[in-house]
Amino acid sequence: MQSEKRQLSQSEENYIKAIYALSETCEDTISTNLLAERMSTKASSVTDMLKKLTDKELLTYQKYQGCALTPKGRAIALSIVRKHRLWEVFLVDKLQFGWDEVHEIAEQLEHIQSSQLTNRLEAFLGYPKVDPHGDPIPNDEGVFDTPAVRVNLASCETGAKGIVMGVEDGSPEFLQYLNKIDLKLGSEIEILEKLSFDGSLLIAMEKRTIQFSHVVATRIFIQLYA
């Protein structure tokens, strides 16, 4: 993964990372406007950057047709994701930060350039497979361990029962809410009832009953019992 030919600016890295993230969740070709919104910038700025990254062969881009990462671009994105998630593990496991406090700091640390550092950090942390939110950590070659099958809580049926394996990162408020209701990775939950008119869920968790809005449910992932 140490394909550190010409090193990228933080801005370039952030674009690469955002394109990767959008490719994972949305279609495989990313529109300029979508990317502009994700980057909190203007479409014209995005167009400029897409040209530059195309020149560097990190993505394919055709006017008016959106963009997609090349294998080289994807490899860089994965190395940034890897660093981000490893640093999050460090912050939570070693420095006792809460899972709601680490995203912003990891956004800075993910740009530190040293594959040796990343690999030693990984070893120091005991080769974790997931970050504090349950997101998988790719290895130095950009490969994910075959992960447990995780399903979105919102897509489960009444009676579904399983273990919380992941929660969405990026919103401290959401994670603080999870702290308040004492939901953690590993919590056992069961869907008691789905309320069809607003999409909310009645959940049993560790002998308590909680109601989740649809929005909350879409941000939680569980592994169903066999």
Next chain:
Amino acid sequence: MQSEKRQLSQSEENYIKAIYALSETCEDTISTNLLAERMSTKASSVTDMLKKLTDKELLTYQKYQGCALTPKGRAIALSIVRKHRLWEVFLVDKLQFGWDEVHEIAEQLEHIQSSQLTNRLEAFLGYPKVDPHGDPIPNDEGVFDTPAVRVNLASCETGAKGIVMGVEDGSPEFLQYLNKIDLKLGSEIEILEKLSFDGSLLIAMEKRTIQFSHVVATRIFIQLYA
């Protein structure tokens, strides 16, 4: 110390740090050319930056008269030095890097913005007082623990005997040389002879005899036995 009003660019931070370092070793007003050489840049670029940092009240500067840090600028310099040295301890103590390998990585890590991170890192490391090269680590208020009195080896007389308390950081080659001769912080050394014609020293260290050039001697600091 968390005077994070408007945060500075990495470039601005690097200037502040360089001015601080030069103030410690040289006179108290730093010339444009000296700073340009230290920053590996041109005098005209330095002039521009000095104006900007003066506007931000981080240094005092008068045309043709050099510059000096204000208390505010000094506080920022100390917070960068603090971060640099704490990260160096982390890299050596926790990730098993050699003292010759950490400077460059710490140069990146020192720009991470989060006083909470710095303070937790410090606690995690057990409140170290010095970095792997023996340089003191200021506390969150920018205050150094009253350090042991360290003298430069080159300024010691024949017969002087003491413990190595510090070596100059910044040149990996020099530190690798020290590795080769097995000199560490804590090594006991004695000056057997000073050769006046070239300034070199004959040294006894742990039952061995070694010759140090004057340049090497100026980069080593010892605490003399009482």
Next chain:
DNA sequence: TCTAAATTTTAGACAAGTCTAAAAAATAGT
């Protein structure tokens, strides 16, 4: 002290990354 040399600043240019406003292309509604 007066001039020559060195230092420092100014002026103007450039690259990166961003913006606004206007033009071009694509999409959708009828």
Next chain:
DNA sequence: ACTATTTTTTAGACTTGTCTAAAATTTAGA
């Protein structure tokens, strides 16, 4: 299929941090 709307790109400008070349100031030597 044609126009109206939305999306995307282009053009030109601005900021930051850098450069070169030339002008201004200081320092040092005789």
